[in-house]
Amino acid sequence: MFTYLSTRALRWITGLLLVLFVSYAMMFYGTGDPIKRMFIDLREGSMTVDDAMLDKLRAKYGLDQPFPVQFANYVGKLMQGDLGYSIREKRAVLTMVQVRLPISMQLGLVATVLAALIGVPLGVAAALHHNRRLDSLIVGISVFLNAVPIFVTGPLLMVLLVLVLKIMDVPFGWKGIFHSQVILPVTVLAFSPLPTIVRQTRAAMLEVMGDDYIRTARAKGLPERIIVLRHMLRPVLIPVVTSLGLIMISLVNGAIFVELIFNIPGFGKLTLQGLQQVDYPIIMAVILIGTLIVMVSNLLVDIVYPFLDPRITRG
Amino acid sequence: MLSRTCAHRFWRVASLLLVLALALAACVPAGTSQPAAPQPQAQEAAPAAEQPVAGPQLPADAAPEQVLRIATGSSGSASFTFTPMRGGGDQQSWQTFVWMPPMYFDEEFKDLKPGVFNQWKANEDFTEWVFSIDPRVKWSDGSPVTAADVKGTWEIMADPLTEHGRIVGYIGKVEGFQDVYEQKTTDMTGLIVVDDMTLQVKLIAPDPLFHYRIATTHMNPVKAEQARGNVEEFWKPENKPAVSGPYMLESFNPDLGEATMVPNPNWWGDEGPYLEKITFQFVPQAETAATMLLNNQIDTTIAGVSPSIREQLPDVFRPTKAIGFNNFWLRPISEPTDDLNVRKALILSVDFQAVFQAAFPEGDASLITQMIDTDLPCNEQEMSWYPYDPEAAKAALAASKYGSAENLPKLRVSPRGDWPPMNRALEAIVEFWRQNLGITNVEFKVRPDEFGEDEAKLNLLRDDVVVRFPDSTQYMWVAAHSAGPIVSGGEKAIMAGYKNLEVEALIEEAQATPVDDAKRCELTLEAQRKFMDDYMVLFFGNPNSSRVVREYVTNFISGPDVAMIETWKIYIAAH
Numbered sequence: 001m002f003t004y005l006s007t008r009a010l011r012w013i014t015g016l017l018l019v020l021f022v023s024y025a026m027m028f029y030g031t032g033d034p035i036k037r038m039f040i041d042l043r044e045g046s047m048t049v050d051d052a053m054l055d056k057l058r059a060k061y062g063l064d065q066p067f068p069v070q071f072a073n074y075v076g077k078l079m080q081g082d083l084g085y086s087i088r089e090k091r092a093v094l095t096m097v098q099v100r101l102p103i104s105m106q107l108g109l110v111a112t113v114l115a116a117l118i119g120v121p122l123g124v125a126a127a128l129h130h131n132r133r134l135d136s137l138i139v140g141i142s143v144f145l146n147a148v149p150i151f152v153t154g155p156l157l158m159v160l161l162v163l164v165l166k167i168m169d170v171p172f173g174w175k176g177i178f179h180s181q182v183i184l185p186v187t188v189l190a191f192s193p194l195p196t197i198v199r200q201t202r203a204a205m206l207e208v209m210g211d212d213y214i215r216t217a218r219a220k221g222l223p224e225r226i227i228v229l230r231h232m233l234r235p236v237l238i239p240v241v242t243s244l245g246l247i248m249i250s251l252v253n254g255a256i257f258v259e260l261i262f263n264i265p266g267f268g269k270l271t272l273q274g275l276q277q278v279d280y281p282i283i284m285a286v287i288l289i290g291t292l293i294v295m296v297s298n299l300l301v302d303i304v305y306p307f308l309d310p311r312i313t314r315g
Numbered sequence: 316m317l318s319r320t321c322a323h324r325f326w327r328v329a330s331l332l333l334v335l336a337l338a339l340a341a342c343v344p345a346g347t348s349q350p351a352a353p354q355p356q357a358q359e360a361a362p363a364a365e366q367p368v369a370g371p372q373l374p375a376d377a378a379p380e381q382v383l384r385i386a387t388g389s390s391g392s393a394s395f396t397f398t399p400m401r402g403g404g405d406q407q408s409w410q411t412f413v414w415m416p417p418m419y420f421d422e423e424f425k426d427l428k429p430g431v432f433n434q435w436k437a438n439e440d441f442t443e444w445v446f447s448i449d450p451r452v453k454w455s456d457g458s459p460v461t462a463a464d465v466k467g468t469w470e471i472m473a474d475p476l477t478e479h480g481r482i483v484g485y486i487g488k489v490e491g492f493q494d495v496y497e498q499k500t501t502d503m504t505g506l507i508v509v510d511d512m513t514l515q516v517k518l519i520a521p522d523p524l525f526h527y528r529i530a531t532t533h534m535n536p537v538k539a540e541q542a543r544g545n546v547e548e549f550w551k552p553e554n555k556p557a558v559s560g561p562y563m564l565e566s567f568n569p570d571l572g573e574a575t576m577v578p579n580p581n582w583w584g585d586e587g588p589y590l591e592k593i594t595f596q597f598v599p600q601a602e603t604a605a606t607m608l609l610n611n612q613i614d615t616t617i618a619g620v621s622p623s624i625r626e627q628l629p630d631v632f633r634p635t636k637a638i639g640f641n642n643f644w645l646r647p648i649s650e651p652t653d654d655l656n657v658r659k660a661l662i663l664s665v666d667f668q669a670v671f672q673a674a675f676p677e678g679d680a681s682l683i684t685q686m687i688d689t690d691l692p693c694n695e696q697e698m699s700w701y702p703y704d705p706e707a708a709k710a711a712l713a714a715s716k717y718g719s720a721e722n723l724p725k726l727r728v729s730p731r732g733d734w735p736p737m738n739r740a741l742e743a744i745v746e747f748w749r750q751n752l753g754i755t756n757v758e759f760k761v762r763p764d765e766f767g768e769d770e771a772k773l774n775l776l777r778d779d780v781v782v783r784f785p786d787s788t789q790y791m792w793v794a795a796h797s798a799g800p801i802v803s804g805g806e807k808a809i810m811a812g813y814k815n816l817e818v819e820a821l822i823e824e825a826q827a828t829p830v831d832d833a834k835r836c837e838l839t840l841e842a843q844r845k846f847m848d849d850y851m852v853l854f855f856g857n858p859n860s861s862r863v864v865r866e867y868v869t870n871f872i873s874g875p876d877v878a879m880i881e882t883w884k885i886y887i888a889a890h
Contacts, residue, residue: 038478038480039403039480049475049480049481049483050483052475052496052497053475053496056475056476056498057475057476057478060476088394089394089396089569090396090398090547091547091569095570096570099570099571100570155602155603155606158603158606159606162606162610163606163609163610169610169612170603170606170607170610170612172596172598172603172607172612173571173572173573173596174571260600261600261602261603262603263572263596263597263598263600263603265570265571265572273394277394
């Protein structure tokens, strides 16, 4: 076990460093100048300060250094737990991440659970009514939700629920995961993975339905409810639940539009803020955290799999 | 197929993960159906030194509850801050709630009104100014605002590490500014504290407009001893900043995008403040802000709400004044627009009325007929340049060194952005060139850098003339002087290569003439005439400026620097 974990950790650190190096290089060589970006008058489209001031500010933030020096400084600070200082917000990036990441994790978790609670039964129902109207309806809705982007469904639902039906206010800010304002953003966020869960469940169910042990269960005279819930659903859920982890990661990292539309101060909005303002420290922190989430999840899955299925070894 | 034991294990692990996840959800910023509890990051103001015994007498038509709900944040700007030291940004609209500017312009952008300074005078050649502080002005901690505070504030602003975006334009001519700007010293020798209530300013060159330049919320004095060494933080509520405006920040949470202001208990003005509380939500998304406005969750926003909500809320777009508008500028540095006759042909072949209609089909704009903004006190209301004259345009093209459209080198044009009205306008202009002059060799790109190596060869660019105080001479300097922002800046400048010594002499003479001298206006108008004879600019219209604010928010008025003016007068009328 120790060898297994140490090998994984080594790969993990190498991979992380590689991601950071590539990301930093892309920002250094590819994106705009964050200092210039600070002083572009959006209305006038022109700079409000002179080159001398820009140079002084580049020096202030260490952006006047060559790439290897900047990257080494960044990694050095990172080793001390310092994610850097936001060029635009004028405060430590770590404090921003500490507040925003948990918000997105809560949203992502609840949206994932909601998507699973809706998606699995729909997938089962579609499989049980294979090639019938209900199946077509469920598959059709899934395809529709998959096709319409969140930045369309979000505002439309908001207008419908807030202005037409008048059953809620525009959610804004963050008042906790149990506040009613969360219902709409979580619902919209759950739309994204829902089709995947429905399709996955439906396909797995169709595969299991033809298995011998199901035919045997029916021959034994077990009620259909027991066959579905006890004999079909369990094996179907294993790959679905496994993918839920990945779904949640993607929701935490990718909830940019939902957080923007519903004005939720989460990780996605922080990502957008970093990108819009070319705020290097924020962009790097977002990439680092996103990468870490994926890596830790994969590590956990690798560790947990052998417990689930002894045929999977840690070789 | 997994065994029953494996399945049990799986469910155990899955249950454990779910419990862990729920525990995580319960740990972080807690939420209930009650209003949000103070967050760990929330920064609360300390209790004020002196609490007011009673609020001011409300106007007769005031609503019983005086809470103003503001959605701040505009598209493209993702920062939520109230720093008074930056000289720009979304927060500039709200600075005057908290800080009193040195002086400010009235809502007509005509009269200069006292702020921290209540008197000002210059010597004969405008190289020295003396400003007197209104003896009533005091900080929220009860101490008086002094000349040393003003000097200290401006010295801090002049330090480039403060990141004030416009400081050079405001006090760049003050003696000793350059040394502070270059960080050789922190003492600006041209700012002299005569006594606690008097500040003398020495300039390196005459400037009859110096008092106009500093009449902006970008130059608000702060308590220098608090700001020095703590520029990024001193204004936050937990640092108990002393403020001079009618309100003070009570809480500020940059992570949640929420802030509140309450009345300054030591407000020194004769009137107001009337609002019990001002709440800020950071809502840069225009659609979200519009929905909140329609749902009566906010009273005003700066998020660029679409005029389409006018049907539901006809009174929500409140017209405001704004100095300056966008134009298309021809560049004499590039062929073929280096030829006066080509420029003349390109301008006279365009029907600006039609271009205006193409740009603003809904008519929410005004037609431009001259260079100087007609909202400025000095302009030529009756004058209209560049009549649509295709025949004259053809004659000019024939008289050019190219002779005809076939010989004309490629024209490269860019609106510098994707704002639909200007793009439509430029497309219409190109079409007029094709129809009237037969010019088809035109390359159109949204952004200049899309031209790559040919960027310096551009023939037409879009930009607006921006001045932050109502002075036509300054307007002409910005537009037409070789040291102004439209012309200067090398080969990629908007109007690179333009220099008319006659125009420059007139502008410079006007600049040296007192503001209240009629000759200043005459010289400026003459400079405009000479400039228009050079055929450098194509007009396409000036969109109407407005603030999105509910009709019951009274006295909600912004000045030429977009900051609200006389914020102590703002109140919520009964509705």
